Amino acid sequence: MSWDLAEKLKVRFPEIELFPRPGHQPGTGNGERGTGEPPRGEVAAAAPPAGEGQTSPAVPAKRPAHEAPPAYLVPGAVVPKDKLLEICRVLATDPEFGLSYLSFVTAVDRPEAGEFEVVYHCYSHQSREELALKVRVPRDGASVPSVTSIWDGANWHERETYDLFGIIFEGHPNLRRIMMTDDWIGHPLRKDYVYKDPAWLVEVAKRRKDEIEGLGLGERA
Amino acid sequence: MALRTEELLLNMGPQHPSTHGVLRLVVTLDGENIVDVQPDIGYLHSSVEKMMEYRTYLQNIALVDRGMDYLSAMANEEVWCLATERLAKIEAPERARYIRTIMLELQRISSHLIWLGTFGIDLGAFTAFLWAMRERERIMDLFESATGGRLHHVYFRIGGVYEDLPDGWTDRCATFCDYFMDRLPEYDELLTGNPIFLARTQGVGVLPTAKAIAMGASGPVARASGLAYDVRRAHPYEVYDRLQFDIPVRTEGDCFARYLVRLEEMRQSIRIIRQCLETIPQGEIRAKVAVTLRVPKGEVYARTESPRGDLGIYLISEGKDMPYRVKIRAPAFSNLYALTEMMRGWKVADVIAILGSIDIVLSDVDR
Numbered sequence: 212m213s214w215d216l217a218e219k220l221k222v223r224f225p226e227i228e229l230f231p232r233p234g235h236q237p238g239t240g241n242g243e244r245g246t247g248e249p250p251r252g253e254v255a256a257a258a259p260p261a262g263e264g265q266t267s268p269a270v271p272a273k274r275p276a277h278e279a280p281p282a283y284l285v286p287g288a289v290v291p292k293d294k295l296l297e298i299c300r301v302l303a304t305d306p307e308f309g310l311s312y313l314s315f316v317t318a319v320d321r322p323e324a325g326e327f328e329v330v331y332h333c334y335s336h337q338s339r340e341e342l343a344l345k346v347r348v349p350r351d352g353a354s355v356p357s358v359t360s361i362w363d364g365a366n367w368h369e370r371e372t373y374d375l376f377g378i379i380f381e382g383h384p385n386l387r388r389i390m391m392t393d394d395w396i397g398h399p400l401r402k403d404y405v406y407k408d409p410a411w412l413v414e415v416a417k418r419r420k421d422e423i424e425g426l427g428l429g430e431r432a
Numbered sequence: 433m434a435l436r437t438e439e440l441l442l443n444m445g446p447q448h449p450s451t452h453g454v455l456r457l458v459v460t461l462d463g464e465n466i467v468d469v470q471p472d473i474g475y476l477h478s479s480v481e482k483m484m485e486y487r488t489y490l491q492n493i494a495l496v497d498r499g500m501d502y503l504s505a506m507a508n509e510e511v512w513c514l515a516t517e518r519l520a521k522i523e524a525p526e527r528a529r530y531i532r533t534i535m536l537e538l539q540r541i542s543s544h545l546i547w548l549g550t551f552g553i554d555l556g557a558f559t560a561f562l563w564a565m566r567e568r569e570r571i572m573d574l575f576e577s578a579t580g581g582r583l584h585h586v587y588f589r590i591g592g593v594y595e596d597l598p599d600g601w602t603d604r605c606a607t608f609c610d611y612f613m614d615r616l617p618e619y620d621e622l623l624t625g626n627p628i629f630l631a632r633t634q635g636v637g638v639l640p641t642a643k644a645i646a647m648g649a650s651g652p653v654a655r656a657s658g659l660a661y662d663v664r665r666a667h668p669y670e671v672y673d674r675l676q677f678d679i680p681v682r683t684e685g686d687c688f689a690r691y692l693v694r695l696e697e698m699r700q701s702i703r704i705i706r707q708c709l710e711t712i713p714q715g716e717i718r719a720k721v722a723v724t725l726r727v728p729k730g731e732v733y734a735r736t737e738s739p740r741g742d743l744g745i746y747l748i749s750e751g752k753d754m755p756y757r758v759k760i761r762a763p764a765f766s767n768l769y770a771l772t773e774m775m776r777g778w779k780v781a782d783v784i785a786i787l788g789s790i791d792i793v794l795s796d797v798d799r
Contacts (some may be wrong), residue, residue: 230731282519282730285746312645314735317759319748330759332733332746336645336661341733364648367769375479390474390798399479406482 214286216308216342224298227288230343285332287343295346296356302333302342303361309335310342313358316368318376320350320402327353327378333362354379357386375400439467444783446475452550453794455768457787461780469775469783471768476798484758489516489590489725492755497584500760501796503546505581506532506539507738509588514669515734515747516590520727525716528592533670534605534708535578535587537701541612542571543739544694547791551691552623554788555632560622567615570608577601590725592718602709609702609709616699623691633687637774637786640685647773648766651741652697653790656682656689663737677704687789694791724753740764740791764796 217229290298302310310333319328331344346355357380358365369380370389377398380386388395397404408416445456454475460468480499484492496508510532517524524532545564552560572582578597579587587594623629639649644657654661662679664672680696682689727749735744741763750756767790774786 282521282728282732284518284730284732313648314733314742314744315746315759315761317746319757330746332744332761336659336666339666343733362648363643363646364766364769367765368648371765375481388474390477390479392474399482404482 213340216340217286217288220288224294227290230287231283285343289345292346292348292355299358299361309337312336313362313364316365316372318372318378322402325350327376329355329378354381356381357383359383452792455794459783464779466775466778466780469772471771473797476794480799481758481760484755488753489727490723493588494586497586500799501793502583503793504539504543504739505584506535507736507743510536511734511736511743511745513588513590514736515732515745516727518734519730519732519747519749522591522719522721524592524719526713527715528717529670530708530712531593531597532588534705537704538571538574540701540739541698542568544698551788554784555629557623557629567612574605574608589718591721596717606709609706613702632785633691636687636782637778637789638685639770639774643773647770649770650763652690652693653767656693657685658683663735663742667735669736675704675707687785690789726751726753738763740796741767760799762796762799764792768792768797
């Protein structure tokens with residue numbers, strides 16, 4: 212996990228905004244990231260200066276979570292929506308990046324900010340580097356351009372994101388629901404989507420409960 | 433006068449003995465030739481990602497066991513614990529990491545055995561299924577004595593494992609390794625040299641390397657297409673960085689190559705288990721972690737090599753005792769998408785062979 216690719220992309224496209232880095236210590240930070248490929252090593256290397264003698268497992272248990280420094284462990288950048296396709300094409304085809312493998316596409320609902328974050332995670336098998344991209348779009352009428360023309364594998368991932376979040380992927384060859392049935396109402400992974408049992412199911416559950424109580428098994432609960 | 437022909441739309445599934453769960457394949461046929469295949473999924477969708485947002489980090493271990501790939505519960509627990517540990521900066525003790533590695537490799541063998549058996553059945557070889565189940569039963573017994581569960585273990589914890597191995601478990605595991613290595617040549621006799629099996633798998637359902645990468649295929653499917661990539665080697669977790677093992681790669685990209693890759697992976701798994709059993713240290717098995725663990729704000733992507741491929745979890749925490757958002761990158765989901773490419777141009781009778789060869793588990797696809 213290195214930030215090299217993200218920094219290279221920042222040079223090429225100055226308008227993108229890099230993710231916040233873990234630790235925010237530019238001097239020591241680069242050294243750790245260069246040596247420790249598996250994050251376990253990185254954690255071990257970072258723990259002594261940060262914890263001041265405390266063992267690392269004790270940190271989350273003893274300190275409230277909101278006091279711990281945020282840990283953004285995925286290198287990546289927030290890109291503007293209109294630049295997405297151009298950036299993705301460079302990432303996938305330019306040998307300098309070589310990110311020919313798209314791990315997944317998903318989204319994160321941020322209702323307090325009134326927007327969705329669409330997340331793309333790309334990977335290169337040659338350099339073993341990863342890079343995440345985020346696009347922020349408003350929640351109302353959310354849409355982003357489809358990247359299926361660049362990574363074929365995005366097809367189903369975009370369908371899933373459309374299905375579960377309701378984000379339109381413009382130019383997608385077959386944007387239909389994939390997990391839920393075609394007549395489903397709502398998009399389940401939105402934070403404001405609350406599952407409510409249909410009336411008939413509530414009725415059945417109530418009847419079952421009465422039956423069980425009639426059998427004298429109520430004390431089990 | 434030319435004979436009027438038209439394409440035929442054939443529904444296979446959702447209730448079909450060889451769809452390995454509830455999967456519907458909408459196959460467009462021109463005579464016997466496959467023009468197009470559209471898998472219809474979602475029958476097992478339980479929105480695990482949504483449920484995880486309403487459960488604590490500890491509770492989620494039990495959820496990923498059941499909600500994700502049910503044939504490799506250990507692999508699911510592993511990826512979830514790994515993501516949480518990285519974000520919360522918790523390190524599992526040495527012994528626990530060895531135990532986890534052993535369990536993961538046993539799980540890989542048991543999952544591959546199920547695949548081997550059902551693949552055999554798909555192609556009409558019934559004996560392979562019985563034999564594979566016989567071996568798998570021994571692994572289930574090992575799991576049961578260590579974890580109490582046969583399919584769903586809830587054995588891994590954030591920062592270690594639930595309990596130490598029972599007395600004599602390592603000896604029994606070593607005995608199983610010897611037993612299993614004796615049995616493996618029998619599969620060669622049963623399937624590898626079987627002319628019917630060869631005729632139905634060799635050269636069938638070819639997936640070229642470039643297509644495999646572009647379509648997001650991973651695991652044995654990608655390795656059979658010439659992509660020499662294994663997360664255990666590229667981004668080692670637990671103790672894989674200090675173990676000797678080979679990554680089998682084939683370049684043919686056909687069903688037979690996928691079969692050979694998985695068969696060799698089982699041998700390598702035994703190799704890994706034996707090394708772990710030799711060098712496993714004594715000591716603690718769990719780091720001190722609060723039951724209501726609050727993970728610091730942040731984002732992490734943990735990836736592991738599950739029996740089916742590149743299994744990842746993208747975890748976003750807002751500093752609460754429950755995750756803000758979890759994205760499960762399921763290997764079978766992407767592998768099933770690659771199926772559309774593998775099937776084009778083959779005969780309708782090959783559908784079963786090709787589908788069987790990619791080893792999908794529908795609860796992994798649908799989550």
